[in-house]
Each structure stands twice: as structure tokens, then as C-alpha cells.
Amino acid sequence: MSNLCEEKHFNAFYLSHVKAAHNFAFYKCGDQSKSYDLVQDAFAKIWENCSQIDYSKAKTYLFTTVNNLFLNVMRHQKVVFTYAKEAPYRDQTNLNPEYLLEEEEFKTKLQKVIANLSAEQREVFLLNRIEDKKYREIAVLLNISQKTVEKRMSAALKAIRSQLDGIKI
Amino acid sequence: MTKERDILKWFNDEISSEEIKRLYPDEDFSVLEKSRFYTKQFSLPELDEEKALADFKARQKQNKPSKVVSLTFKTFFKVAAVLVVMLGLSYALFFNDASVSYSTEIAQTETFNLPDDSEVILNAKSELRFNKKTWASNRNLNLDGEAFFKVTQGKTFTVETSAGAVQVLGTEFNVKEREDYFEVTCYEGSVSVTHNTKKTILTPGKTFRVVKGEVMAVTEVIAKNPAWIIKESNFNNVPLWQVIDELEIQYGITILANAVDTSQLYTGSFTHNDRSIALQSVTIPLKLSYKIKGNTVEFYNYESH
Numbered sequence: 001m002s003n004l005c006e007e008k009h010f011n012a013f014y015l016s017h018v019k020a021a022h023n024f025a026f027y028k029c030g031d032q033s034k035s036y037d038l039v040q041d042a043f044a045k046i047w048e049n050c051s052q053i054d055y056s057k058a059k060t061y062l063f064t065t066v067n068n069l070f071l072n073v074m075r076h077q078k079v080v081f082t083y084a085k086e087a088p089y090r091d092q093t094n095l096n097p098e099y100l101l102e103e104e105e106f107k108t109k110l111q112k113v114i115a116n117l118s119a120e121q122r123e124v125f126l127l128n129r130i131e132d133k134k135y136r137e138i139a140v141l142l143n144i145s146q147k148t149v150e151k152r153m154s155a156a157l158k159a160i161r162s163q164l165d166g167i168k169i
Numbered sequence: 170m171t172k173e174r175d176i177l178k179w180f181n182d183e184i185s186s187e188e189i190k191r192l193y194p195d196e197d198f199s200v201l202e203k204s205r206f207y208t209k210q211f212s213l214p215e216l217d218e219e220k221a222l223a224d225f226k227a228r229q230k231q232n233k234p235s236k237v238v239s240l241t242f243k244t245f246f247k248v249a250a251v252l253v254v255m256l257g258l259s260y261a262l263f264f265n266d267a268s269v270s271y272s273t274e275i276a277q278t279e280t281f282n283l284p285d286d287s288e289v290i291l292n293a294k295s296e297l298r299f300n301k302k303t304w305a306s307n308r309n310l311n312l313d314g315e316a317f318f319k320v321t322q323g324k325t326f327t328v329e330t331s332a333g334a335v336q337v338l339g340t341e342f343n344v345k346e347r348e349d350y351f352e353v354t355c356y357e358g359s360v361s362v363t364h365n366t367k368k369t370i371l372t373p374g375k376t377f378r379v380v381k382g383e384v385m386a387v388t389e390v391i392a393k394n395p396a397w398i399i400k401e402s403n404f405n406n407v408p409l410w411q412v413i414d415e416l417e418i419q420y421g422i423t424i425l426a427n428a429v430d431t432s433q434l435y436t437g438s439f440t441h442n443d444r445s446i447a448l449q450s451v452t453i454p455l456k457l458s459y460k461i462k463g464n465t466v467e468f469y470n471y472e473s474h
Contacts (some may be wrong), residue, residue, distance in 0.1 A: 008292050014225065015218050032214035040225050047229065084212035090203060107207050114208070128180060129208040135181055150177055157176060158199065164200045 004058060005050040013058060014043055019133075021062055024141075027126040028070045028119045038073070042066045060143050067142070070119070081111050086144050106164065111161045117156050124149055125156040176201070239289070272296040273314075275421040278397070283308075287326065288319040292345075292397050294418045310334045315345040317395050320358075332379060333364035342371075350411050351379040356393060380408060400441040412451055413468075420444050426468040429434040429457055 004010050018039060025035035042065040046053060053061055089103050114122060127133045127141070135153065139146040172193060179189045189200060194422045242414035271291055273279050284304045291297055295314020300307075308326040320326045320338035329335075332351035335344055340358025344349070353362050355371035362369045364376045364384070369377050376387040388405060396403030402415050410431035413424045419441050437454055448466065452459050460467045 013223060014222050017219050018221050019216055022221075023213055026214050035214060036216075038222070040221070040228060043225055044229065044246075082212050083207070083210050088210075090206045105201075106203055110204055110207055126208070126211070126467075129205065129212070130211060135177075153180065154173055154177060157180065160204050161200055164204070 004046065004053055004055060005052070009055070010047060013046075013055075016097050017059055017062055018043070021066055023131070024063060024123065024127070025070065027123045027130075028067070030074055038066055038069050048069065060141070064143055065139055076165060081115055083111075084109060109161070109164055113160055117159060121152045121156040121159070122154040128153060172196075177276040180205075190225070203260065231452060262421075268298060269301050270296060270298040271377060275417075276419055283310075285321055285323055287321050290317045290398055291318060292418075312344055312346060314347065315343070315397070316397060317341070317343045333362060334359045341394075347411070347414055349381045352412070353377045354395065356395075380411070396438055397441070401438045402441070403436050406436055409433050409435050409455065412439075416447065416451065421464070423465045424468060428467075428469045429455075 004013060021039045021042065022035055026032065026039040029035055029038070042062055045065050046058060046062060089100065091099070114125070117125065121130070123142070124138055127138050133141070135146050135149045139149045142149070175184065175189060175192060178184045179186070184192075186198075186202065188364050190196075194400065224423040238420055248392075269277060271281060271289075273291050273293055273295050275294050277293050280288070281291075282288055283299070284301060285308065287308075289297060292315035295312070295316060297313075297316060298311045299309060303309075306324070306410055310326075310328050312328050312330050316328075318326075318328070318337075319341045320337055325338060327334055327336050328344050330344065330346035332346050332352065335342070337352050337358060337360045340360060341356040342360045343352075343354045343356070345353075351364065353360060353371065354376040355372055355373055359373075360371040362371060364377070364379055371377055374391065376390060378385045378387050385406075392403075392404070402412075402419065404412055404415075408431065409426070409429070412435045413426055413431065416422065416439065417424055419439075422444070433455060435451065435455060437450060439450045441447070448459055451457075456471050457468050458471050459469070
């Protein structure tokens with residue numbers, strides 16, 4: 001039975017989850033340095049309460065804490081996402097300027113729609129899309145029911161469709 | 170709503186893109202398909218896990234709550250407190266005189282570094298004082314005269330003069346405080362000048378000038394350093410009396426100018442190396458002439474002689 005109060009175990013726990021927690025915080029707040037602080041603070045909470053946290057539940061505790069800290073501190077802040085530099089177009093054989101322009105427009109609008117989703121919808125959508133997580137896995141991670149995950153995902157997809165459908169394809 | 174369920178299944182990889190299109194041939198899924206494609210390209214923050222862990226440890230150390238000290242340490246602390254007081258007292262007695270001052274005479278300049286490595290070049294007939302002991306916590310200087318500062322980054326750096334205070338964090342600027350004349354020019358970074366409780370922020374190239382209590386507009390300078398550093402004095406629409414003061418300081422002469430209008434404005438420069446060339450560069454553009462008697466120079470109008 002591993003104990004989180006032992007530095008060796010804590011370090012291992014930290015290293016195996018920091019990246020995922022950091023991304024998770026980023027989906028919520030869309031800001032690299034803020035998500036970094038959120039995650040460090042969440043780990044600090046775990047370190048402080050190491051004796052009371054069961055190792056098997058520590059991961060859930062970590063994500064829940066990131067979630068709570070986010071709600072306390074920055075729920076109302078503006079979210080901005082960017083694309084990785086030089087991201088390829090969907091149809092790379094089509095270099096028609098009109099097509100490129102339309103795709104750029106679509107990408108910009110997509111950023112905005114996703115930034116404007118509620119934090120709950122966005123985290124579900126991005127965990128599913130970016131990390132290829134199944135609804136079941138997301139439910140376990142966030143400690144909510146799969147039904148709730150599906151509801152949020154559905155709402156996110158609806159928002160995307162209704163706000164982006166006006167664009168010519 | 171089976172369609173909604175099927176779309177959810179599609180996003181959960183339970184059914185493929187081909188399948189969903191076959192199930193709903195009339196439905197346009199291109200927005201969702203594009204969204205699936207481009208969302209994958211969102212840039213994610215970069216993270217070096219090992220570095221983050223090291224940073225985490227560092228943060229923990231900083232925030233460590235102070236431990237409760239048990240009663241048995243009480244006597245130890247009493248002794249320690251007495252020692253601290255004694256050490257403090259002797260320190261204060263032995264190193265009391267921490268005030269440092271630099272000064273220059275007529276026609277002299279001096280270059281030196283402050284304890285934080287900020288560079289100061291003191292122009293002729295100027296004095297600079299500061300407290301060495303409190304310098305680390307309080308970068309405060311008193312200036313009487315003219316100096317050029319290259320301040321290293323750090324706590325607020327304040328130059329106090331009788332005409333006003335100049336505050337910066339790290340930058341290059343020149344302060345000139347002579348009788349009835351106060352001028353601050355910023356060469357790099359930004360400088361805050363407080364004059365008569367009014368605060369002005371200077372950006373590079375900007376000058377704040379007060380002549381006889383009046384703030385004057387000054388055109389922007391392009392130079393990287395004040396001209397006096399290369400042994401020249403440079404003026405831009407400055408009253409003649411101020412130029413005369415500067416000539417007197419740089420050459421140790423007395424100038425009699427009762428016969429001329431000393432409020433007229435002068436634009437130009439004079440060298441610090443050759444007295445007659447310097448006098449000519451000031452007088453000729455203003456249509457003045459001069460006579461030298463020993464250490465006294467008299468200015469007069471061309472036409473009147």
C-alpha cells in the first residue's frame with residue numbers, strides 16, 4: 001500500500017498525473033500560466049492532506065481539486081484557444097484561396113464557439129476530442145455519471161452545429 | 170431522439186463517420202466533421218514534468234508554515250535576543266557613517282558605480298549623496314547638479330533634487346538641477362518625474378524641463394546619451410542665462426552679460442575642450458560678441474560697438 005506522505009510515492013504520483021491535470025485545467029480556463037498555478041495548488045492540497053487521501057482515490061481527488069479551485073478562482077474569466085502553429089488544412093490537396101479563406105474563417109469561429117461553451121461542456125468536449133477519451137472514462141475522471149457526460153457533450157455539439165451551420169461549405 | 174444518440178455514439182467512436190452518413194443520408198455533417206478535425210489541432214500548453222515537480226517543491230518550501238516552538242527553548246531565545254541587540258548596537262556604533270557622497274568641481278566629471286552596479290556619471294560642479302547602509306532596501310539618492318544614470322533593474326530608484334523627484338525601476342536618464350533650472354531626459358525605459366506634486370511619465374527621447382518654475386515644452390531628442398558625456402554641452406531652445414551658467418561651470422569663468430538679453434533662447438552646443446571655440450559657438454549664432462579679461466568674460470551686442 002503506497003502512502004502519499006512518502007516523498008518517493010508522491011513524486012511518482014505527481015509525475016504520472018501532472019500533464020493530464022495540466023491539460024484538464026487548460027481545457028477549463030484556456031490559459032497556460034493559470035492552469036499551471038491551478039495544478040500546482042491542487043498538488044499542494046494533496047501534499048498537505050496526504051495522510052487522509054487513499055492512493056487509489058488520489059487521481060480523482062486531484063481532478064476534483066483542480067475543478068474546485070477553478071470554480072473558486074476563475075470561473076468567469078475569458079477563455080481563449082489557439083491553434084498549434086502551421087496546422088494543416090482539412091483538405092490539403094485543395095489550395096484554392098477561397099477554400100483556404102473559408103477554412104480560416106471556420107477555424108476562428110470554432111475557437112470562439114468552444115471558448116463560449118460553459119466550462120463543464122468544454123472540458124467534456126475537449127477531453128473527448130483532444131484526448132480521445134470515452135464518455136465512460138470522462139465520467140470516472142470527473143466523478144460524475146456517464147449520463148451527465150453525455151448531456152454535456154450533446155449540448156456542446158448542439159452549440160457547435162447551431163453556431164457554425166451558417167457557413168458555406 | 171435517436172439521431173442525437175447516434176451522433177453521440179459517433180463521437181464516442183462507437184460508429185464510424187461512414188456509418189453515420191449512411192444512416193442519415195440527407196443530413197449535412199460537415200460542420201461536425203470539420204470541428205472534429207480542427208479541434209484536434211488546438212495547441213496544448215507545454216509542460217516539463219520534472220521541472221514542474223522541482224518548481225512545486227520550491228513553492229512548498231516557501232510556504233512552509235512556521236513550526237510551533239516548545240517552552241524549553243524560551244531561555245535559549247532570551248540569550249539569543251540579548252546577543253542580537255548587542256550585535257546590532259555595536260554594528261550601529263561602528264558603521265554609523267554610512268552616508269556616501271561624490272562631488273565634482275568646475276570643469277570636472279566623474280564616473281562611478283553604485284552598490285547595485287548602477288552607473289552614474291556626474292557632470293561638473295555637482296554633488297550626489299546616498300546612504301550605503303539602507304541602499305539595498307531603499308535606492309534613494311540626493312542630487313545637486315547634473316548627472317547621467319544607467320540604473321540596473323531592481324527596486325524603485327529615486328533621485329531627489331530640490332526641484333523635484335525622479336523615480337525609475339531600471340533605465341537610463343539624465344537629471345540636471347541648477348539654480349532656477351530643472352531638466353530630466355529619459356534615454357531608455359521610462360522615468361517618472363514628480364515636480365510640485367505633479368507627476369509626469371517620460372518615455373525614451375522625452376524631456377521634462379522647468380525654467381524658473383515654469384514647465385516648458387521640449388522637442389524629442391534622438392541621442393543615446395547626453396552630450397556632456399562626450400565633453401559637449403547641448404541645448405535645445407534653452408534660455409541664454411542657463412547656457413551661461415553651464416559655460417561658467419565647465420570653464421571656471423565668470424561671464425558678465427548685463428548688456429545682453431539673457432532670456433533669449435539658444436539652440437546648439439559647445440565643447441568642453443576649447444574655451445574660445447566654446448564661447449564662439451554660443452555667441453555667434455545669437456549675434457553677440459565677447460571680451461576676455463583674465464577669468465572674466467563680457468558678452469555684448471555686436472551692433473552697439
